[in-house]
Every structure is written in C-alpha cells, then in structure tokens.
Amino acid sequence: MSVARRLLIVVGLKREAQLAAQGGDTVCSGGDVGLLERRLSRLNPDDISGVVSFGLAGGLDPALAPGDLALAQSVASSRGVFGADAALTDALAAALKGVGLRLCDGVFAGVDEAVLTPEGKAALRAQTRAVAVDMESHVAARFAAACGLPFAGLRAVSDPAGRALPKLAAQALTPDGGVHYGRVIAGLARSPGDLGALMEAGRDSSAAFATLKRAGRALAAL
Numbered sequence: 001m002s003v004a005r006r007l008l009i010v011v012g013l014k015r016e017a018q019l020a021a022q023g024g025d026t027v028c029s030g031g032d033v034g035l036l037e038r039r040l041s042r043l044n045p046d047d048i049s050g051v052v053s054f055g056l057a058g059g060l061d062p063a064l065a066p067g068d069l070a071l072a073q074s075v076a077s078s079r080g081v082f083g084a085d086a087a088l089t090d091a092l093a094a095a096l097k098g099v100g101l102r103l104c105d106g107v108f109a110g111v112d113e114a115v116l117t118p119e120g121k122a123a124l125r126a127q128t129r130a131v132a133v134d135m136e137s138h139v140a141a142r143f144a145a146a147c148g149l150p151f152a153g154l155r156a157v158s159d160p161a162g163r164a165l166p167k168l169a170a171q172a173l174t175p176d177g178g179v180h181y182g183r184v185i186a187g188l189a190r191s192p193g194d195l196g197a198l199m200e201a202g203r204d205s206s207a208a209f210a211t212l213k214r215a216g217r218a219l220a221a222l
Contacts, residue, residue, distance in 0.1 A: 005049040007222060008149075010036070010140035014177035016055035019212050023219025024052070029136050031173040033112045036139050045147035050088050052219065053108075053140040056208050057132035057155035058115055058165075060125040061106070064132070064157045067207035069096065069103040069215060072153025075141040076128040077110035082141035085150030088222075092152050095218035101211070106131035108153050110138020116165045125161070132157060154215060156208040158201070165201055166191070 007024030011017045017026040027043070029036035057070065064070070071093060072084045089105075096103055109130035115121055124133060137153045144151035159165050173179065 005047055007219070008043065008048045008051045009219065010040075010051060010053045010136050010143075011055045012134070012136050012177060013055060013173070015209065016212065017177060019209070019216035020052075020054045020219055021216075023216060023222060028177040029139070030175040030177045031114075031135060032175065033135060033139055035175060036136060037143075040139065040143045045149060048147070048149055050085070050150040050152065051140050051144040052088075052092070052151075053134070053137040053153040053155065054215070054219070055134065055136065055155060055212065056158040056205060057108070057134040058121060059131075059157040059160040059163075060109060060121050060128075060133055061131040062161045064104070065160055065207075066157055066204040067211045068157045069101055069211050070108070070132050070153075070155050070157065071096075071103055071105040072108040072137060072141075072155075073105050075108045075110050075137045075153060076130060077138035077142075078112075079138065079142060082138065082145055082151065084141075084152050085144075088150040088152045091222055092154060092218065095221040096154075096215060098221065099214050099218050101214055101218065104131065108137045108155065109133040110141070111135055114165070116167060118162050118164055121161050154219075156211040156215065158205045158208040160204070163200065163204065 009020040107130040109128045
C-alpha cells in the first residue's frame, strides 16, 4: 500500500514548525545549515510532494516592515540561484489570499550565517536585489532541485532592513530550534547593553509570528 506524499516544510525554529505542522511534515535547522543538510539527506524524496521554506526572515527591502509576508520568486545564494515552482507558488498565494493575507514577492537571499547589521543587509541587497534573507531557503531549494521536487518559499519579515540584531539572538538556538535561555542570560550578563536590542527583536518577531500563524492555516489548504 503506497503512502500519500506530503509537503515538506523547512523551518529554522521549533515555533515555526508548530505553526506549519498542519500543512505537512516539518524539518528544522535549529539555525545550523550543516545540520539541516544532514537531516534532509536522510529523507526519502518519494514521500514528498513539494518543499516549502517557511518562517521568519530578515528584511532587506527597506519598504518591508515586521509582519510583512513575502513569497519567493527565486533564492540566491553563494551556491547558485534556485527558482521557485510557479504552480506551487501560485497555489500558495491563492491559499494565503483566501485567509486574508497580503503578500509581496521577490528574490530571497540564502545565507549560512545570520546577517545581523543594517550595513550587512544593505550590502546583501545590493548584491542580490533580494527582498528578504534567511538561513533555510537556499538549503531547501537546493534539496528540492536535486530531488526534482517543486519548491516554494514563504517568509514573514521579523527584523527590518534598518534593524540590527544582537549576536546572542543568533547564538541561543538549540538543535531542535528552541531557545537556550541559559545562553541568553549569559550573553546579557556579558553585554547588558544588548537588552534593548533584544527587546526590539522580540517585538518584531511577535508581529512576524502573528502573520505566520495565519499563513500556517493556508498551508493546510494546499
């Protein structure tokens, strides 16, 4: 008896996986590109109907605010440019509009390390013309291309283009995508001036997660 193929939804955080779980099977990077690649390599492509990168992103387009939603036209990375599948992207766009969400589209930049400064974001936008950046979309798109599977990218902007993130925001993840609160406390003890930036990042991510909660319902409609 054959098993029905399901969407594979690639995320970076445990909370993203929880919001996307009703739409398919999830795999989480925990902020580690190498770990994500190893986890993907253990999957059977025959069980997968398509691959969707889902979660938070950093804004590169200055016009995007926290909570704005973007669909990938393509993903640009140091390992190449990968196009999004038109049919899967159109179906996702229709489902998102069906739950009342507005969205933009454009290039996503895929990186192996978090881009934490406005200067770094501006340089990446100048290089790629991307609207948003994340650490999973390029890995997901490359996996989909290698397996002959359709790919789509759906990301909500968390930190906007002009916002800097404290380093501990990128260093406090566990392999399952949770938050290592001990590292956060230790990081703040070393750099108490980061507290304000961390609180701003929390407000930004709250707006992005509110959008992703609605987007997760759209995934379930595919």
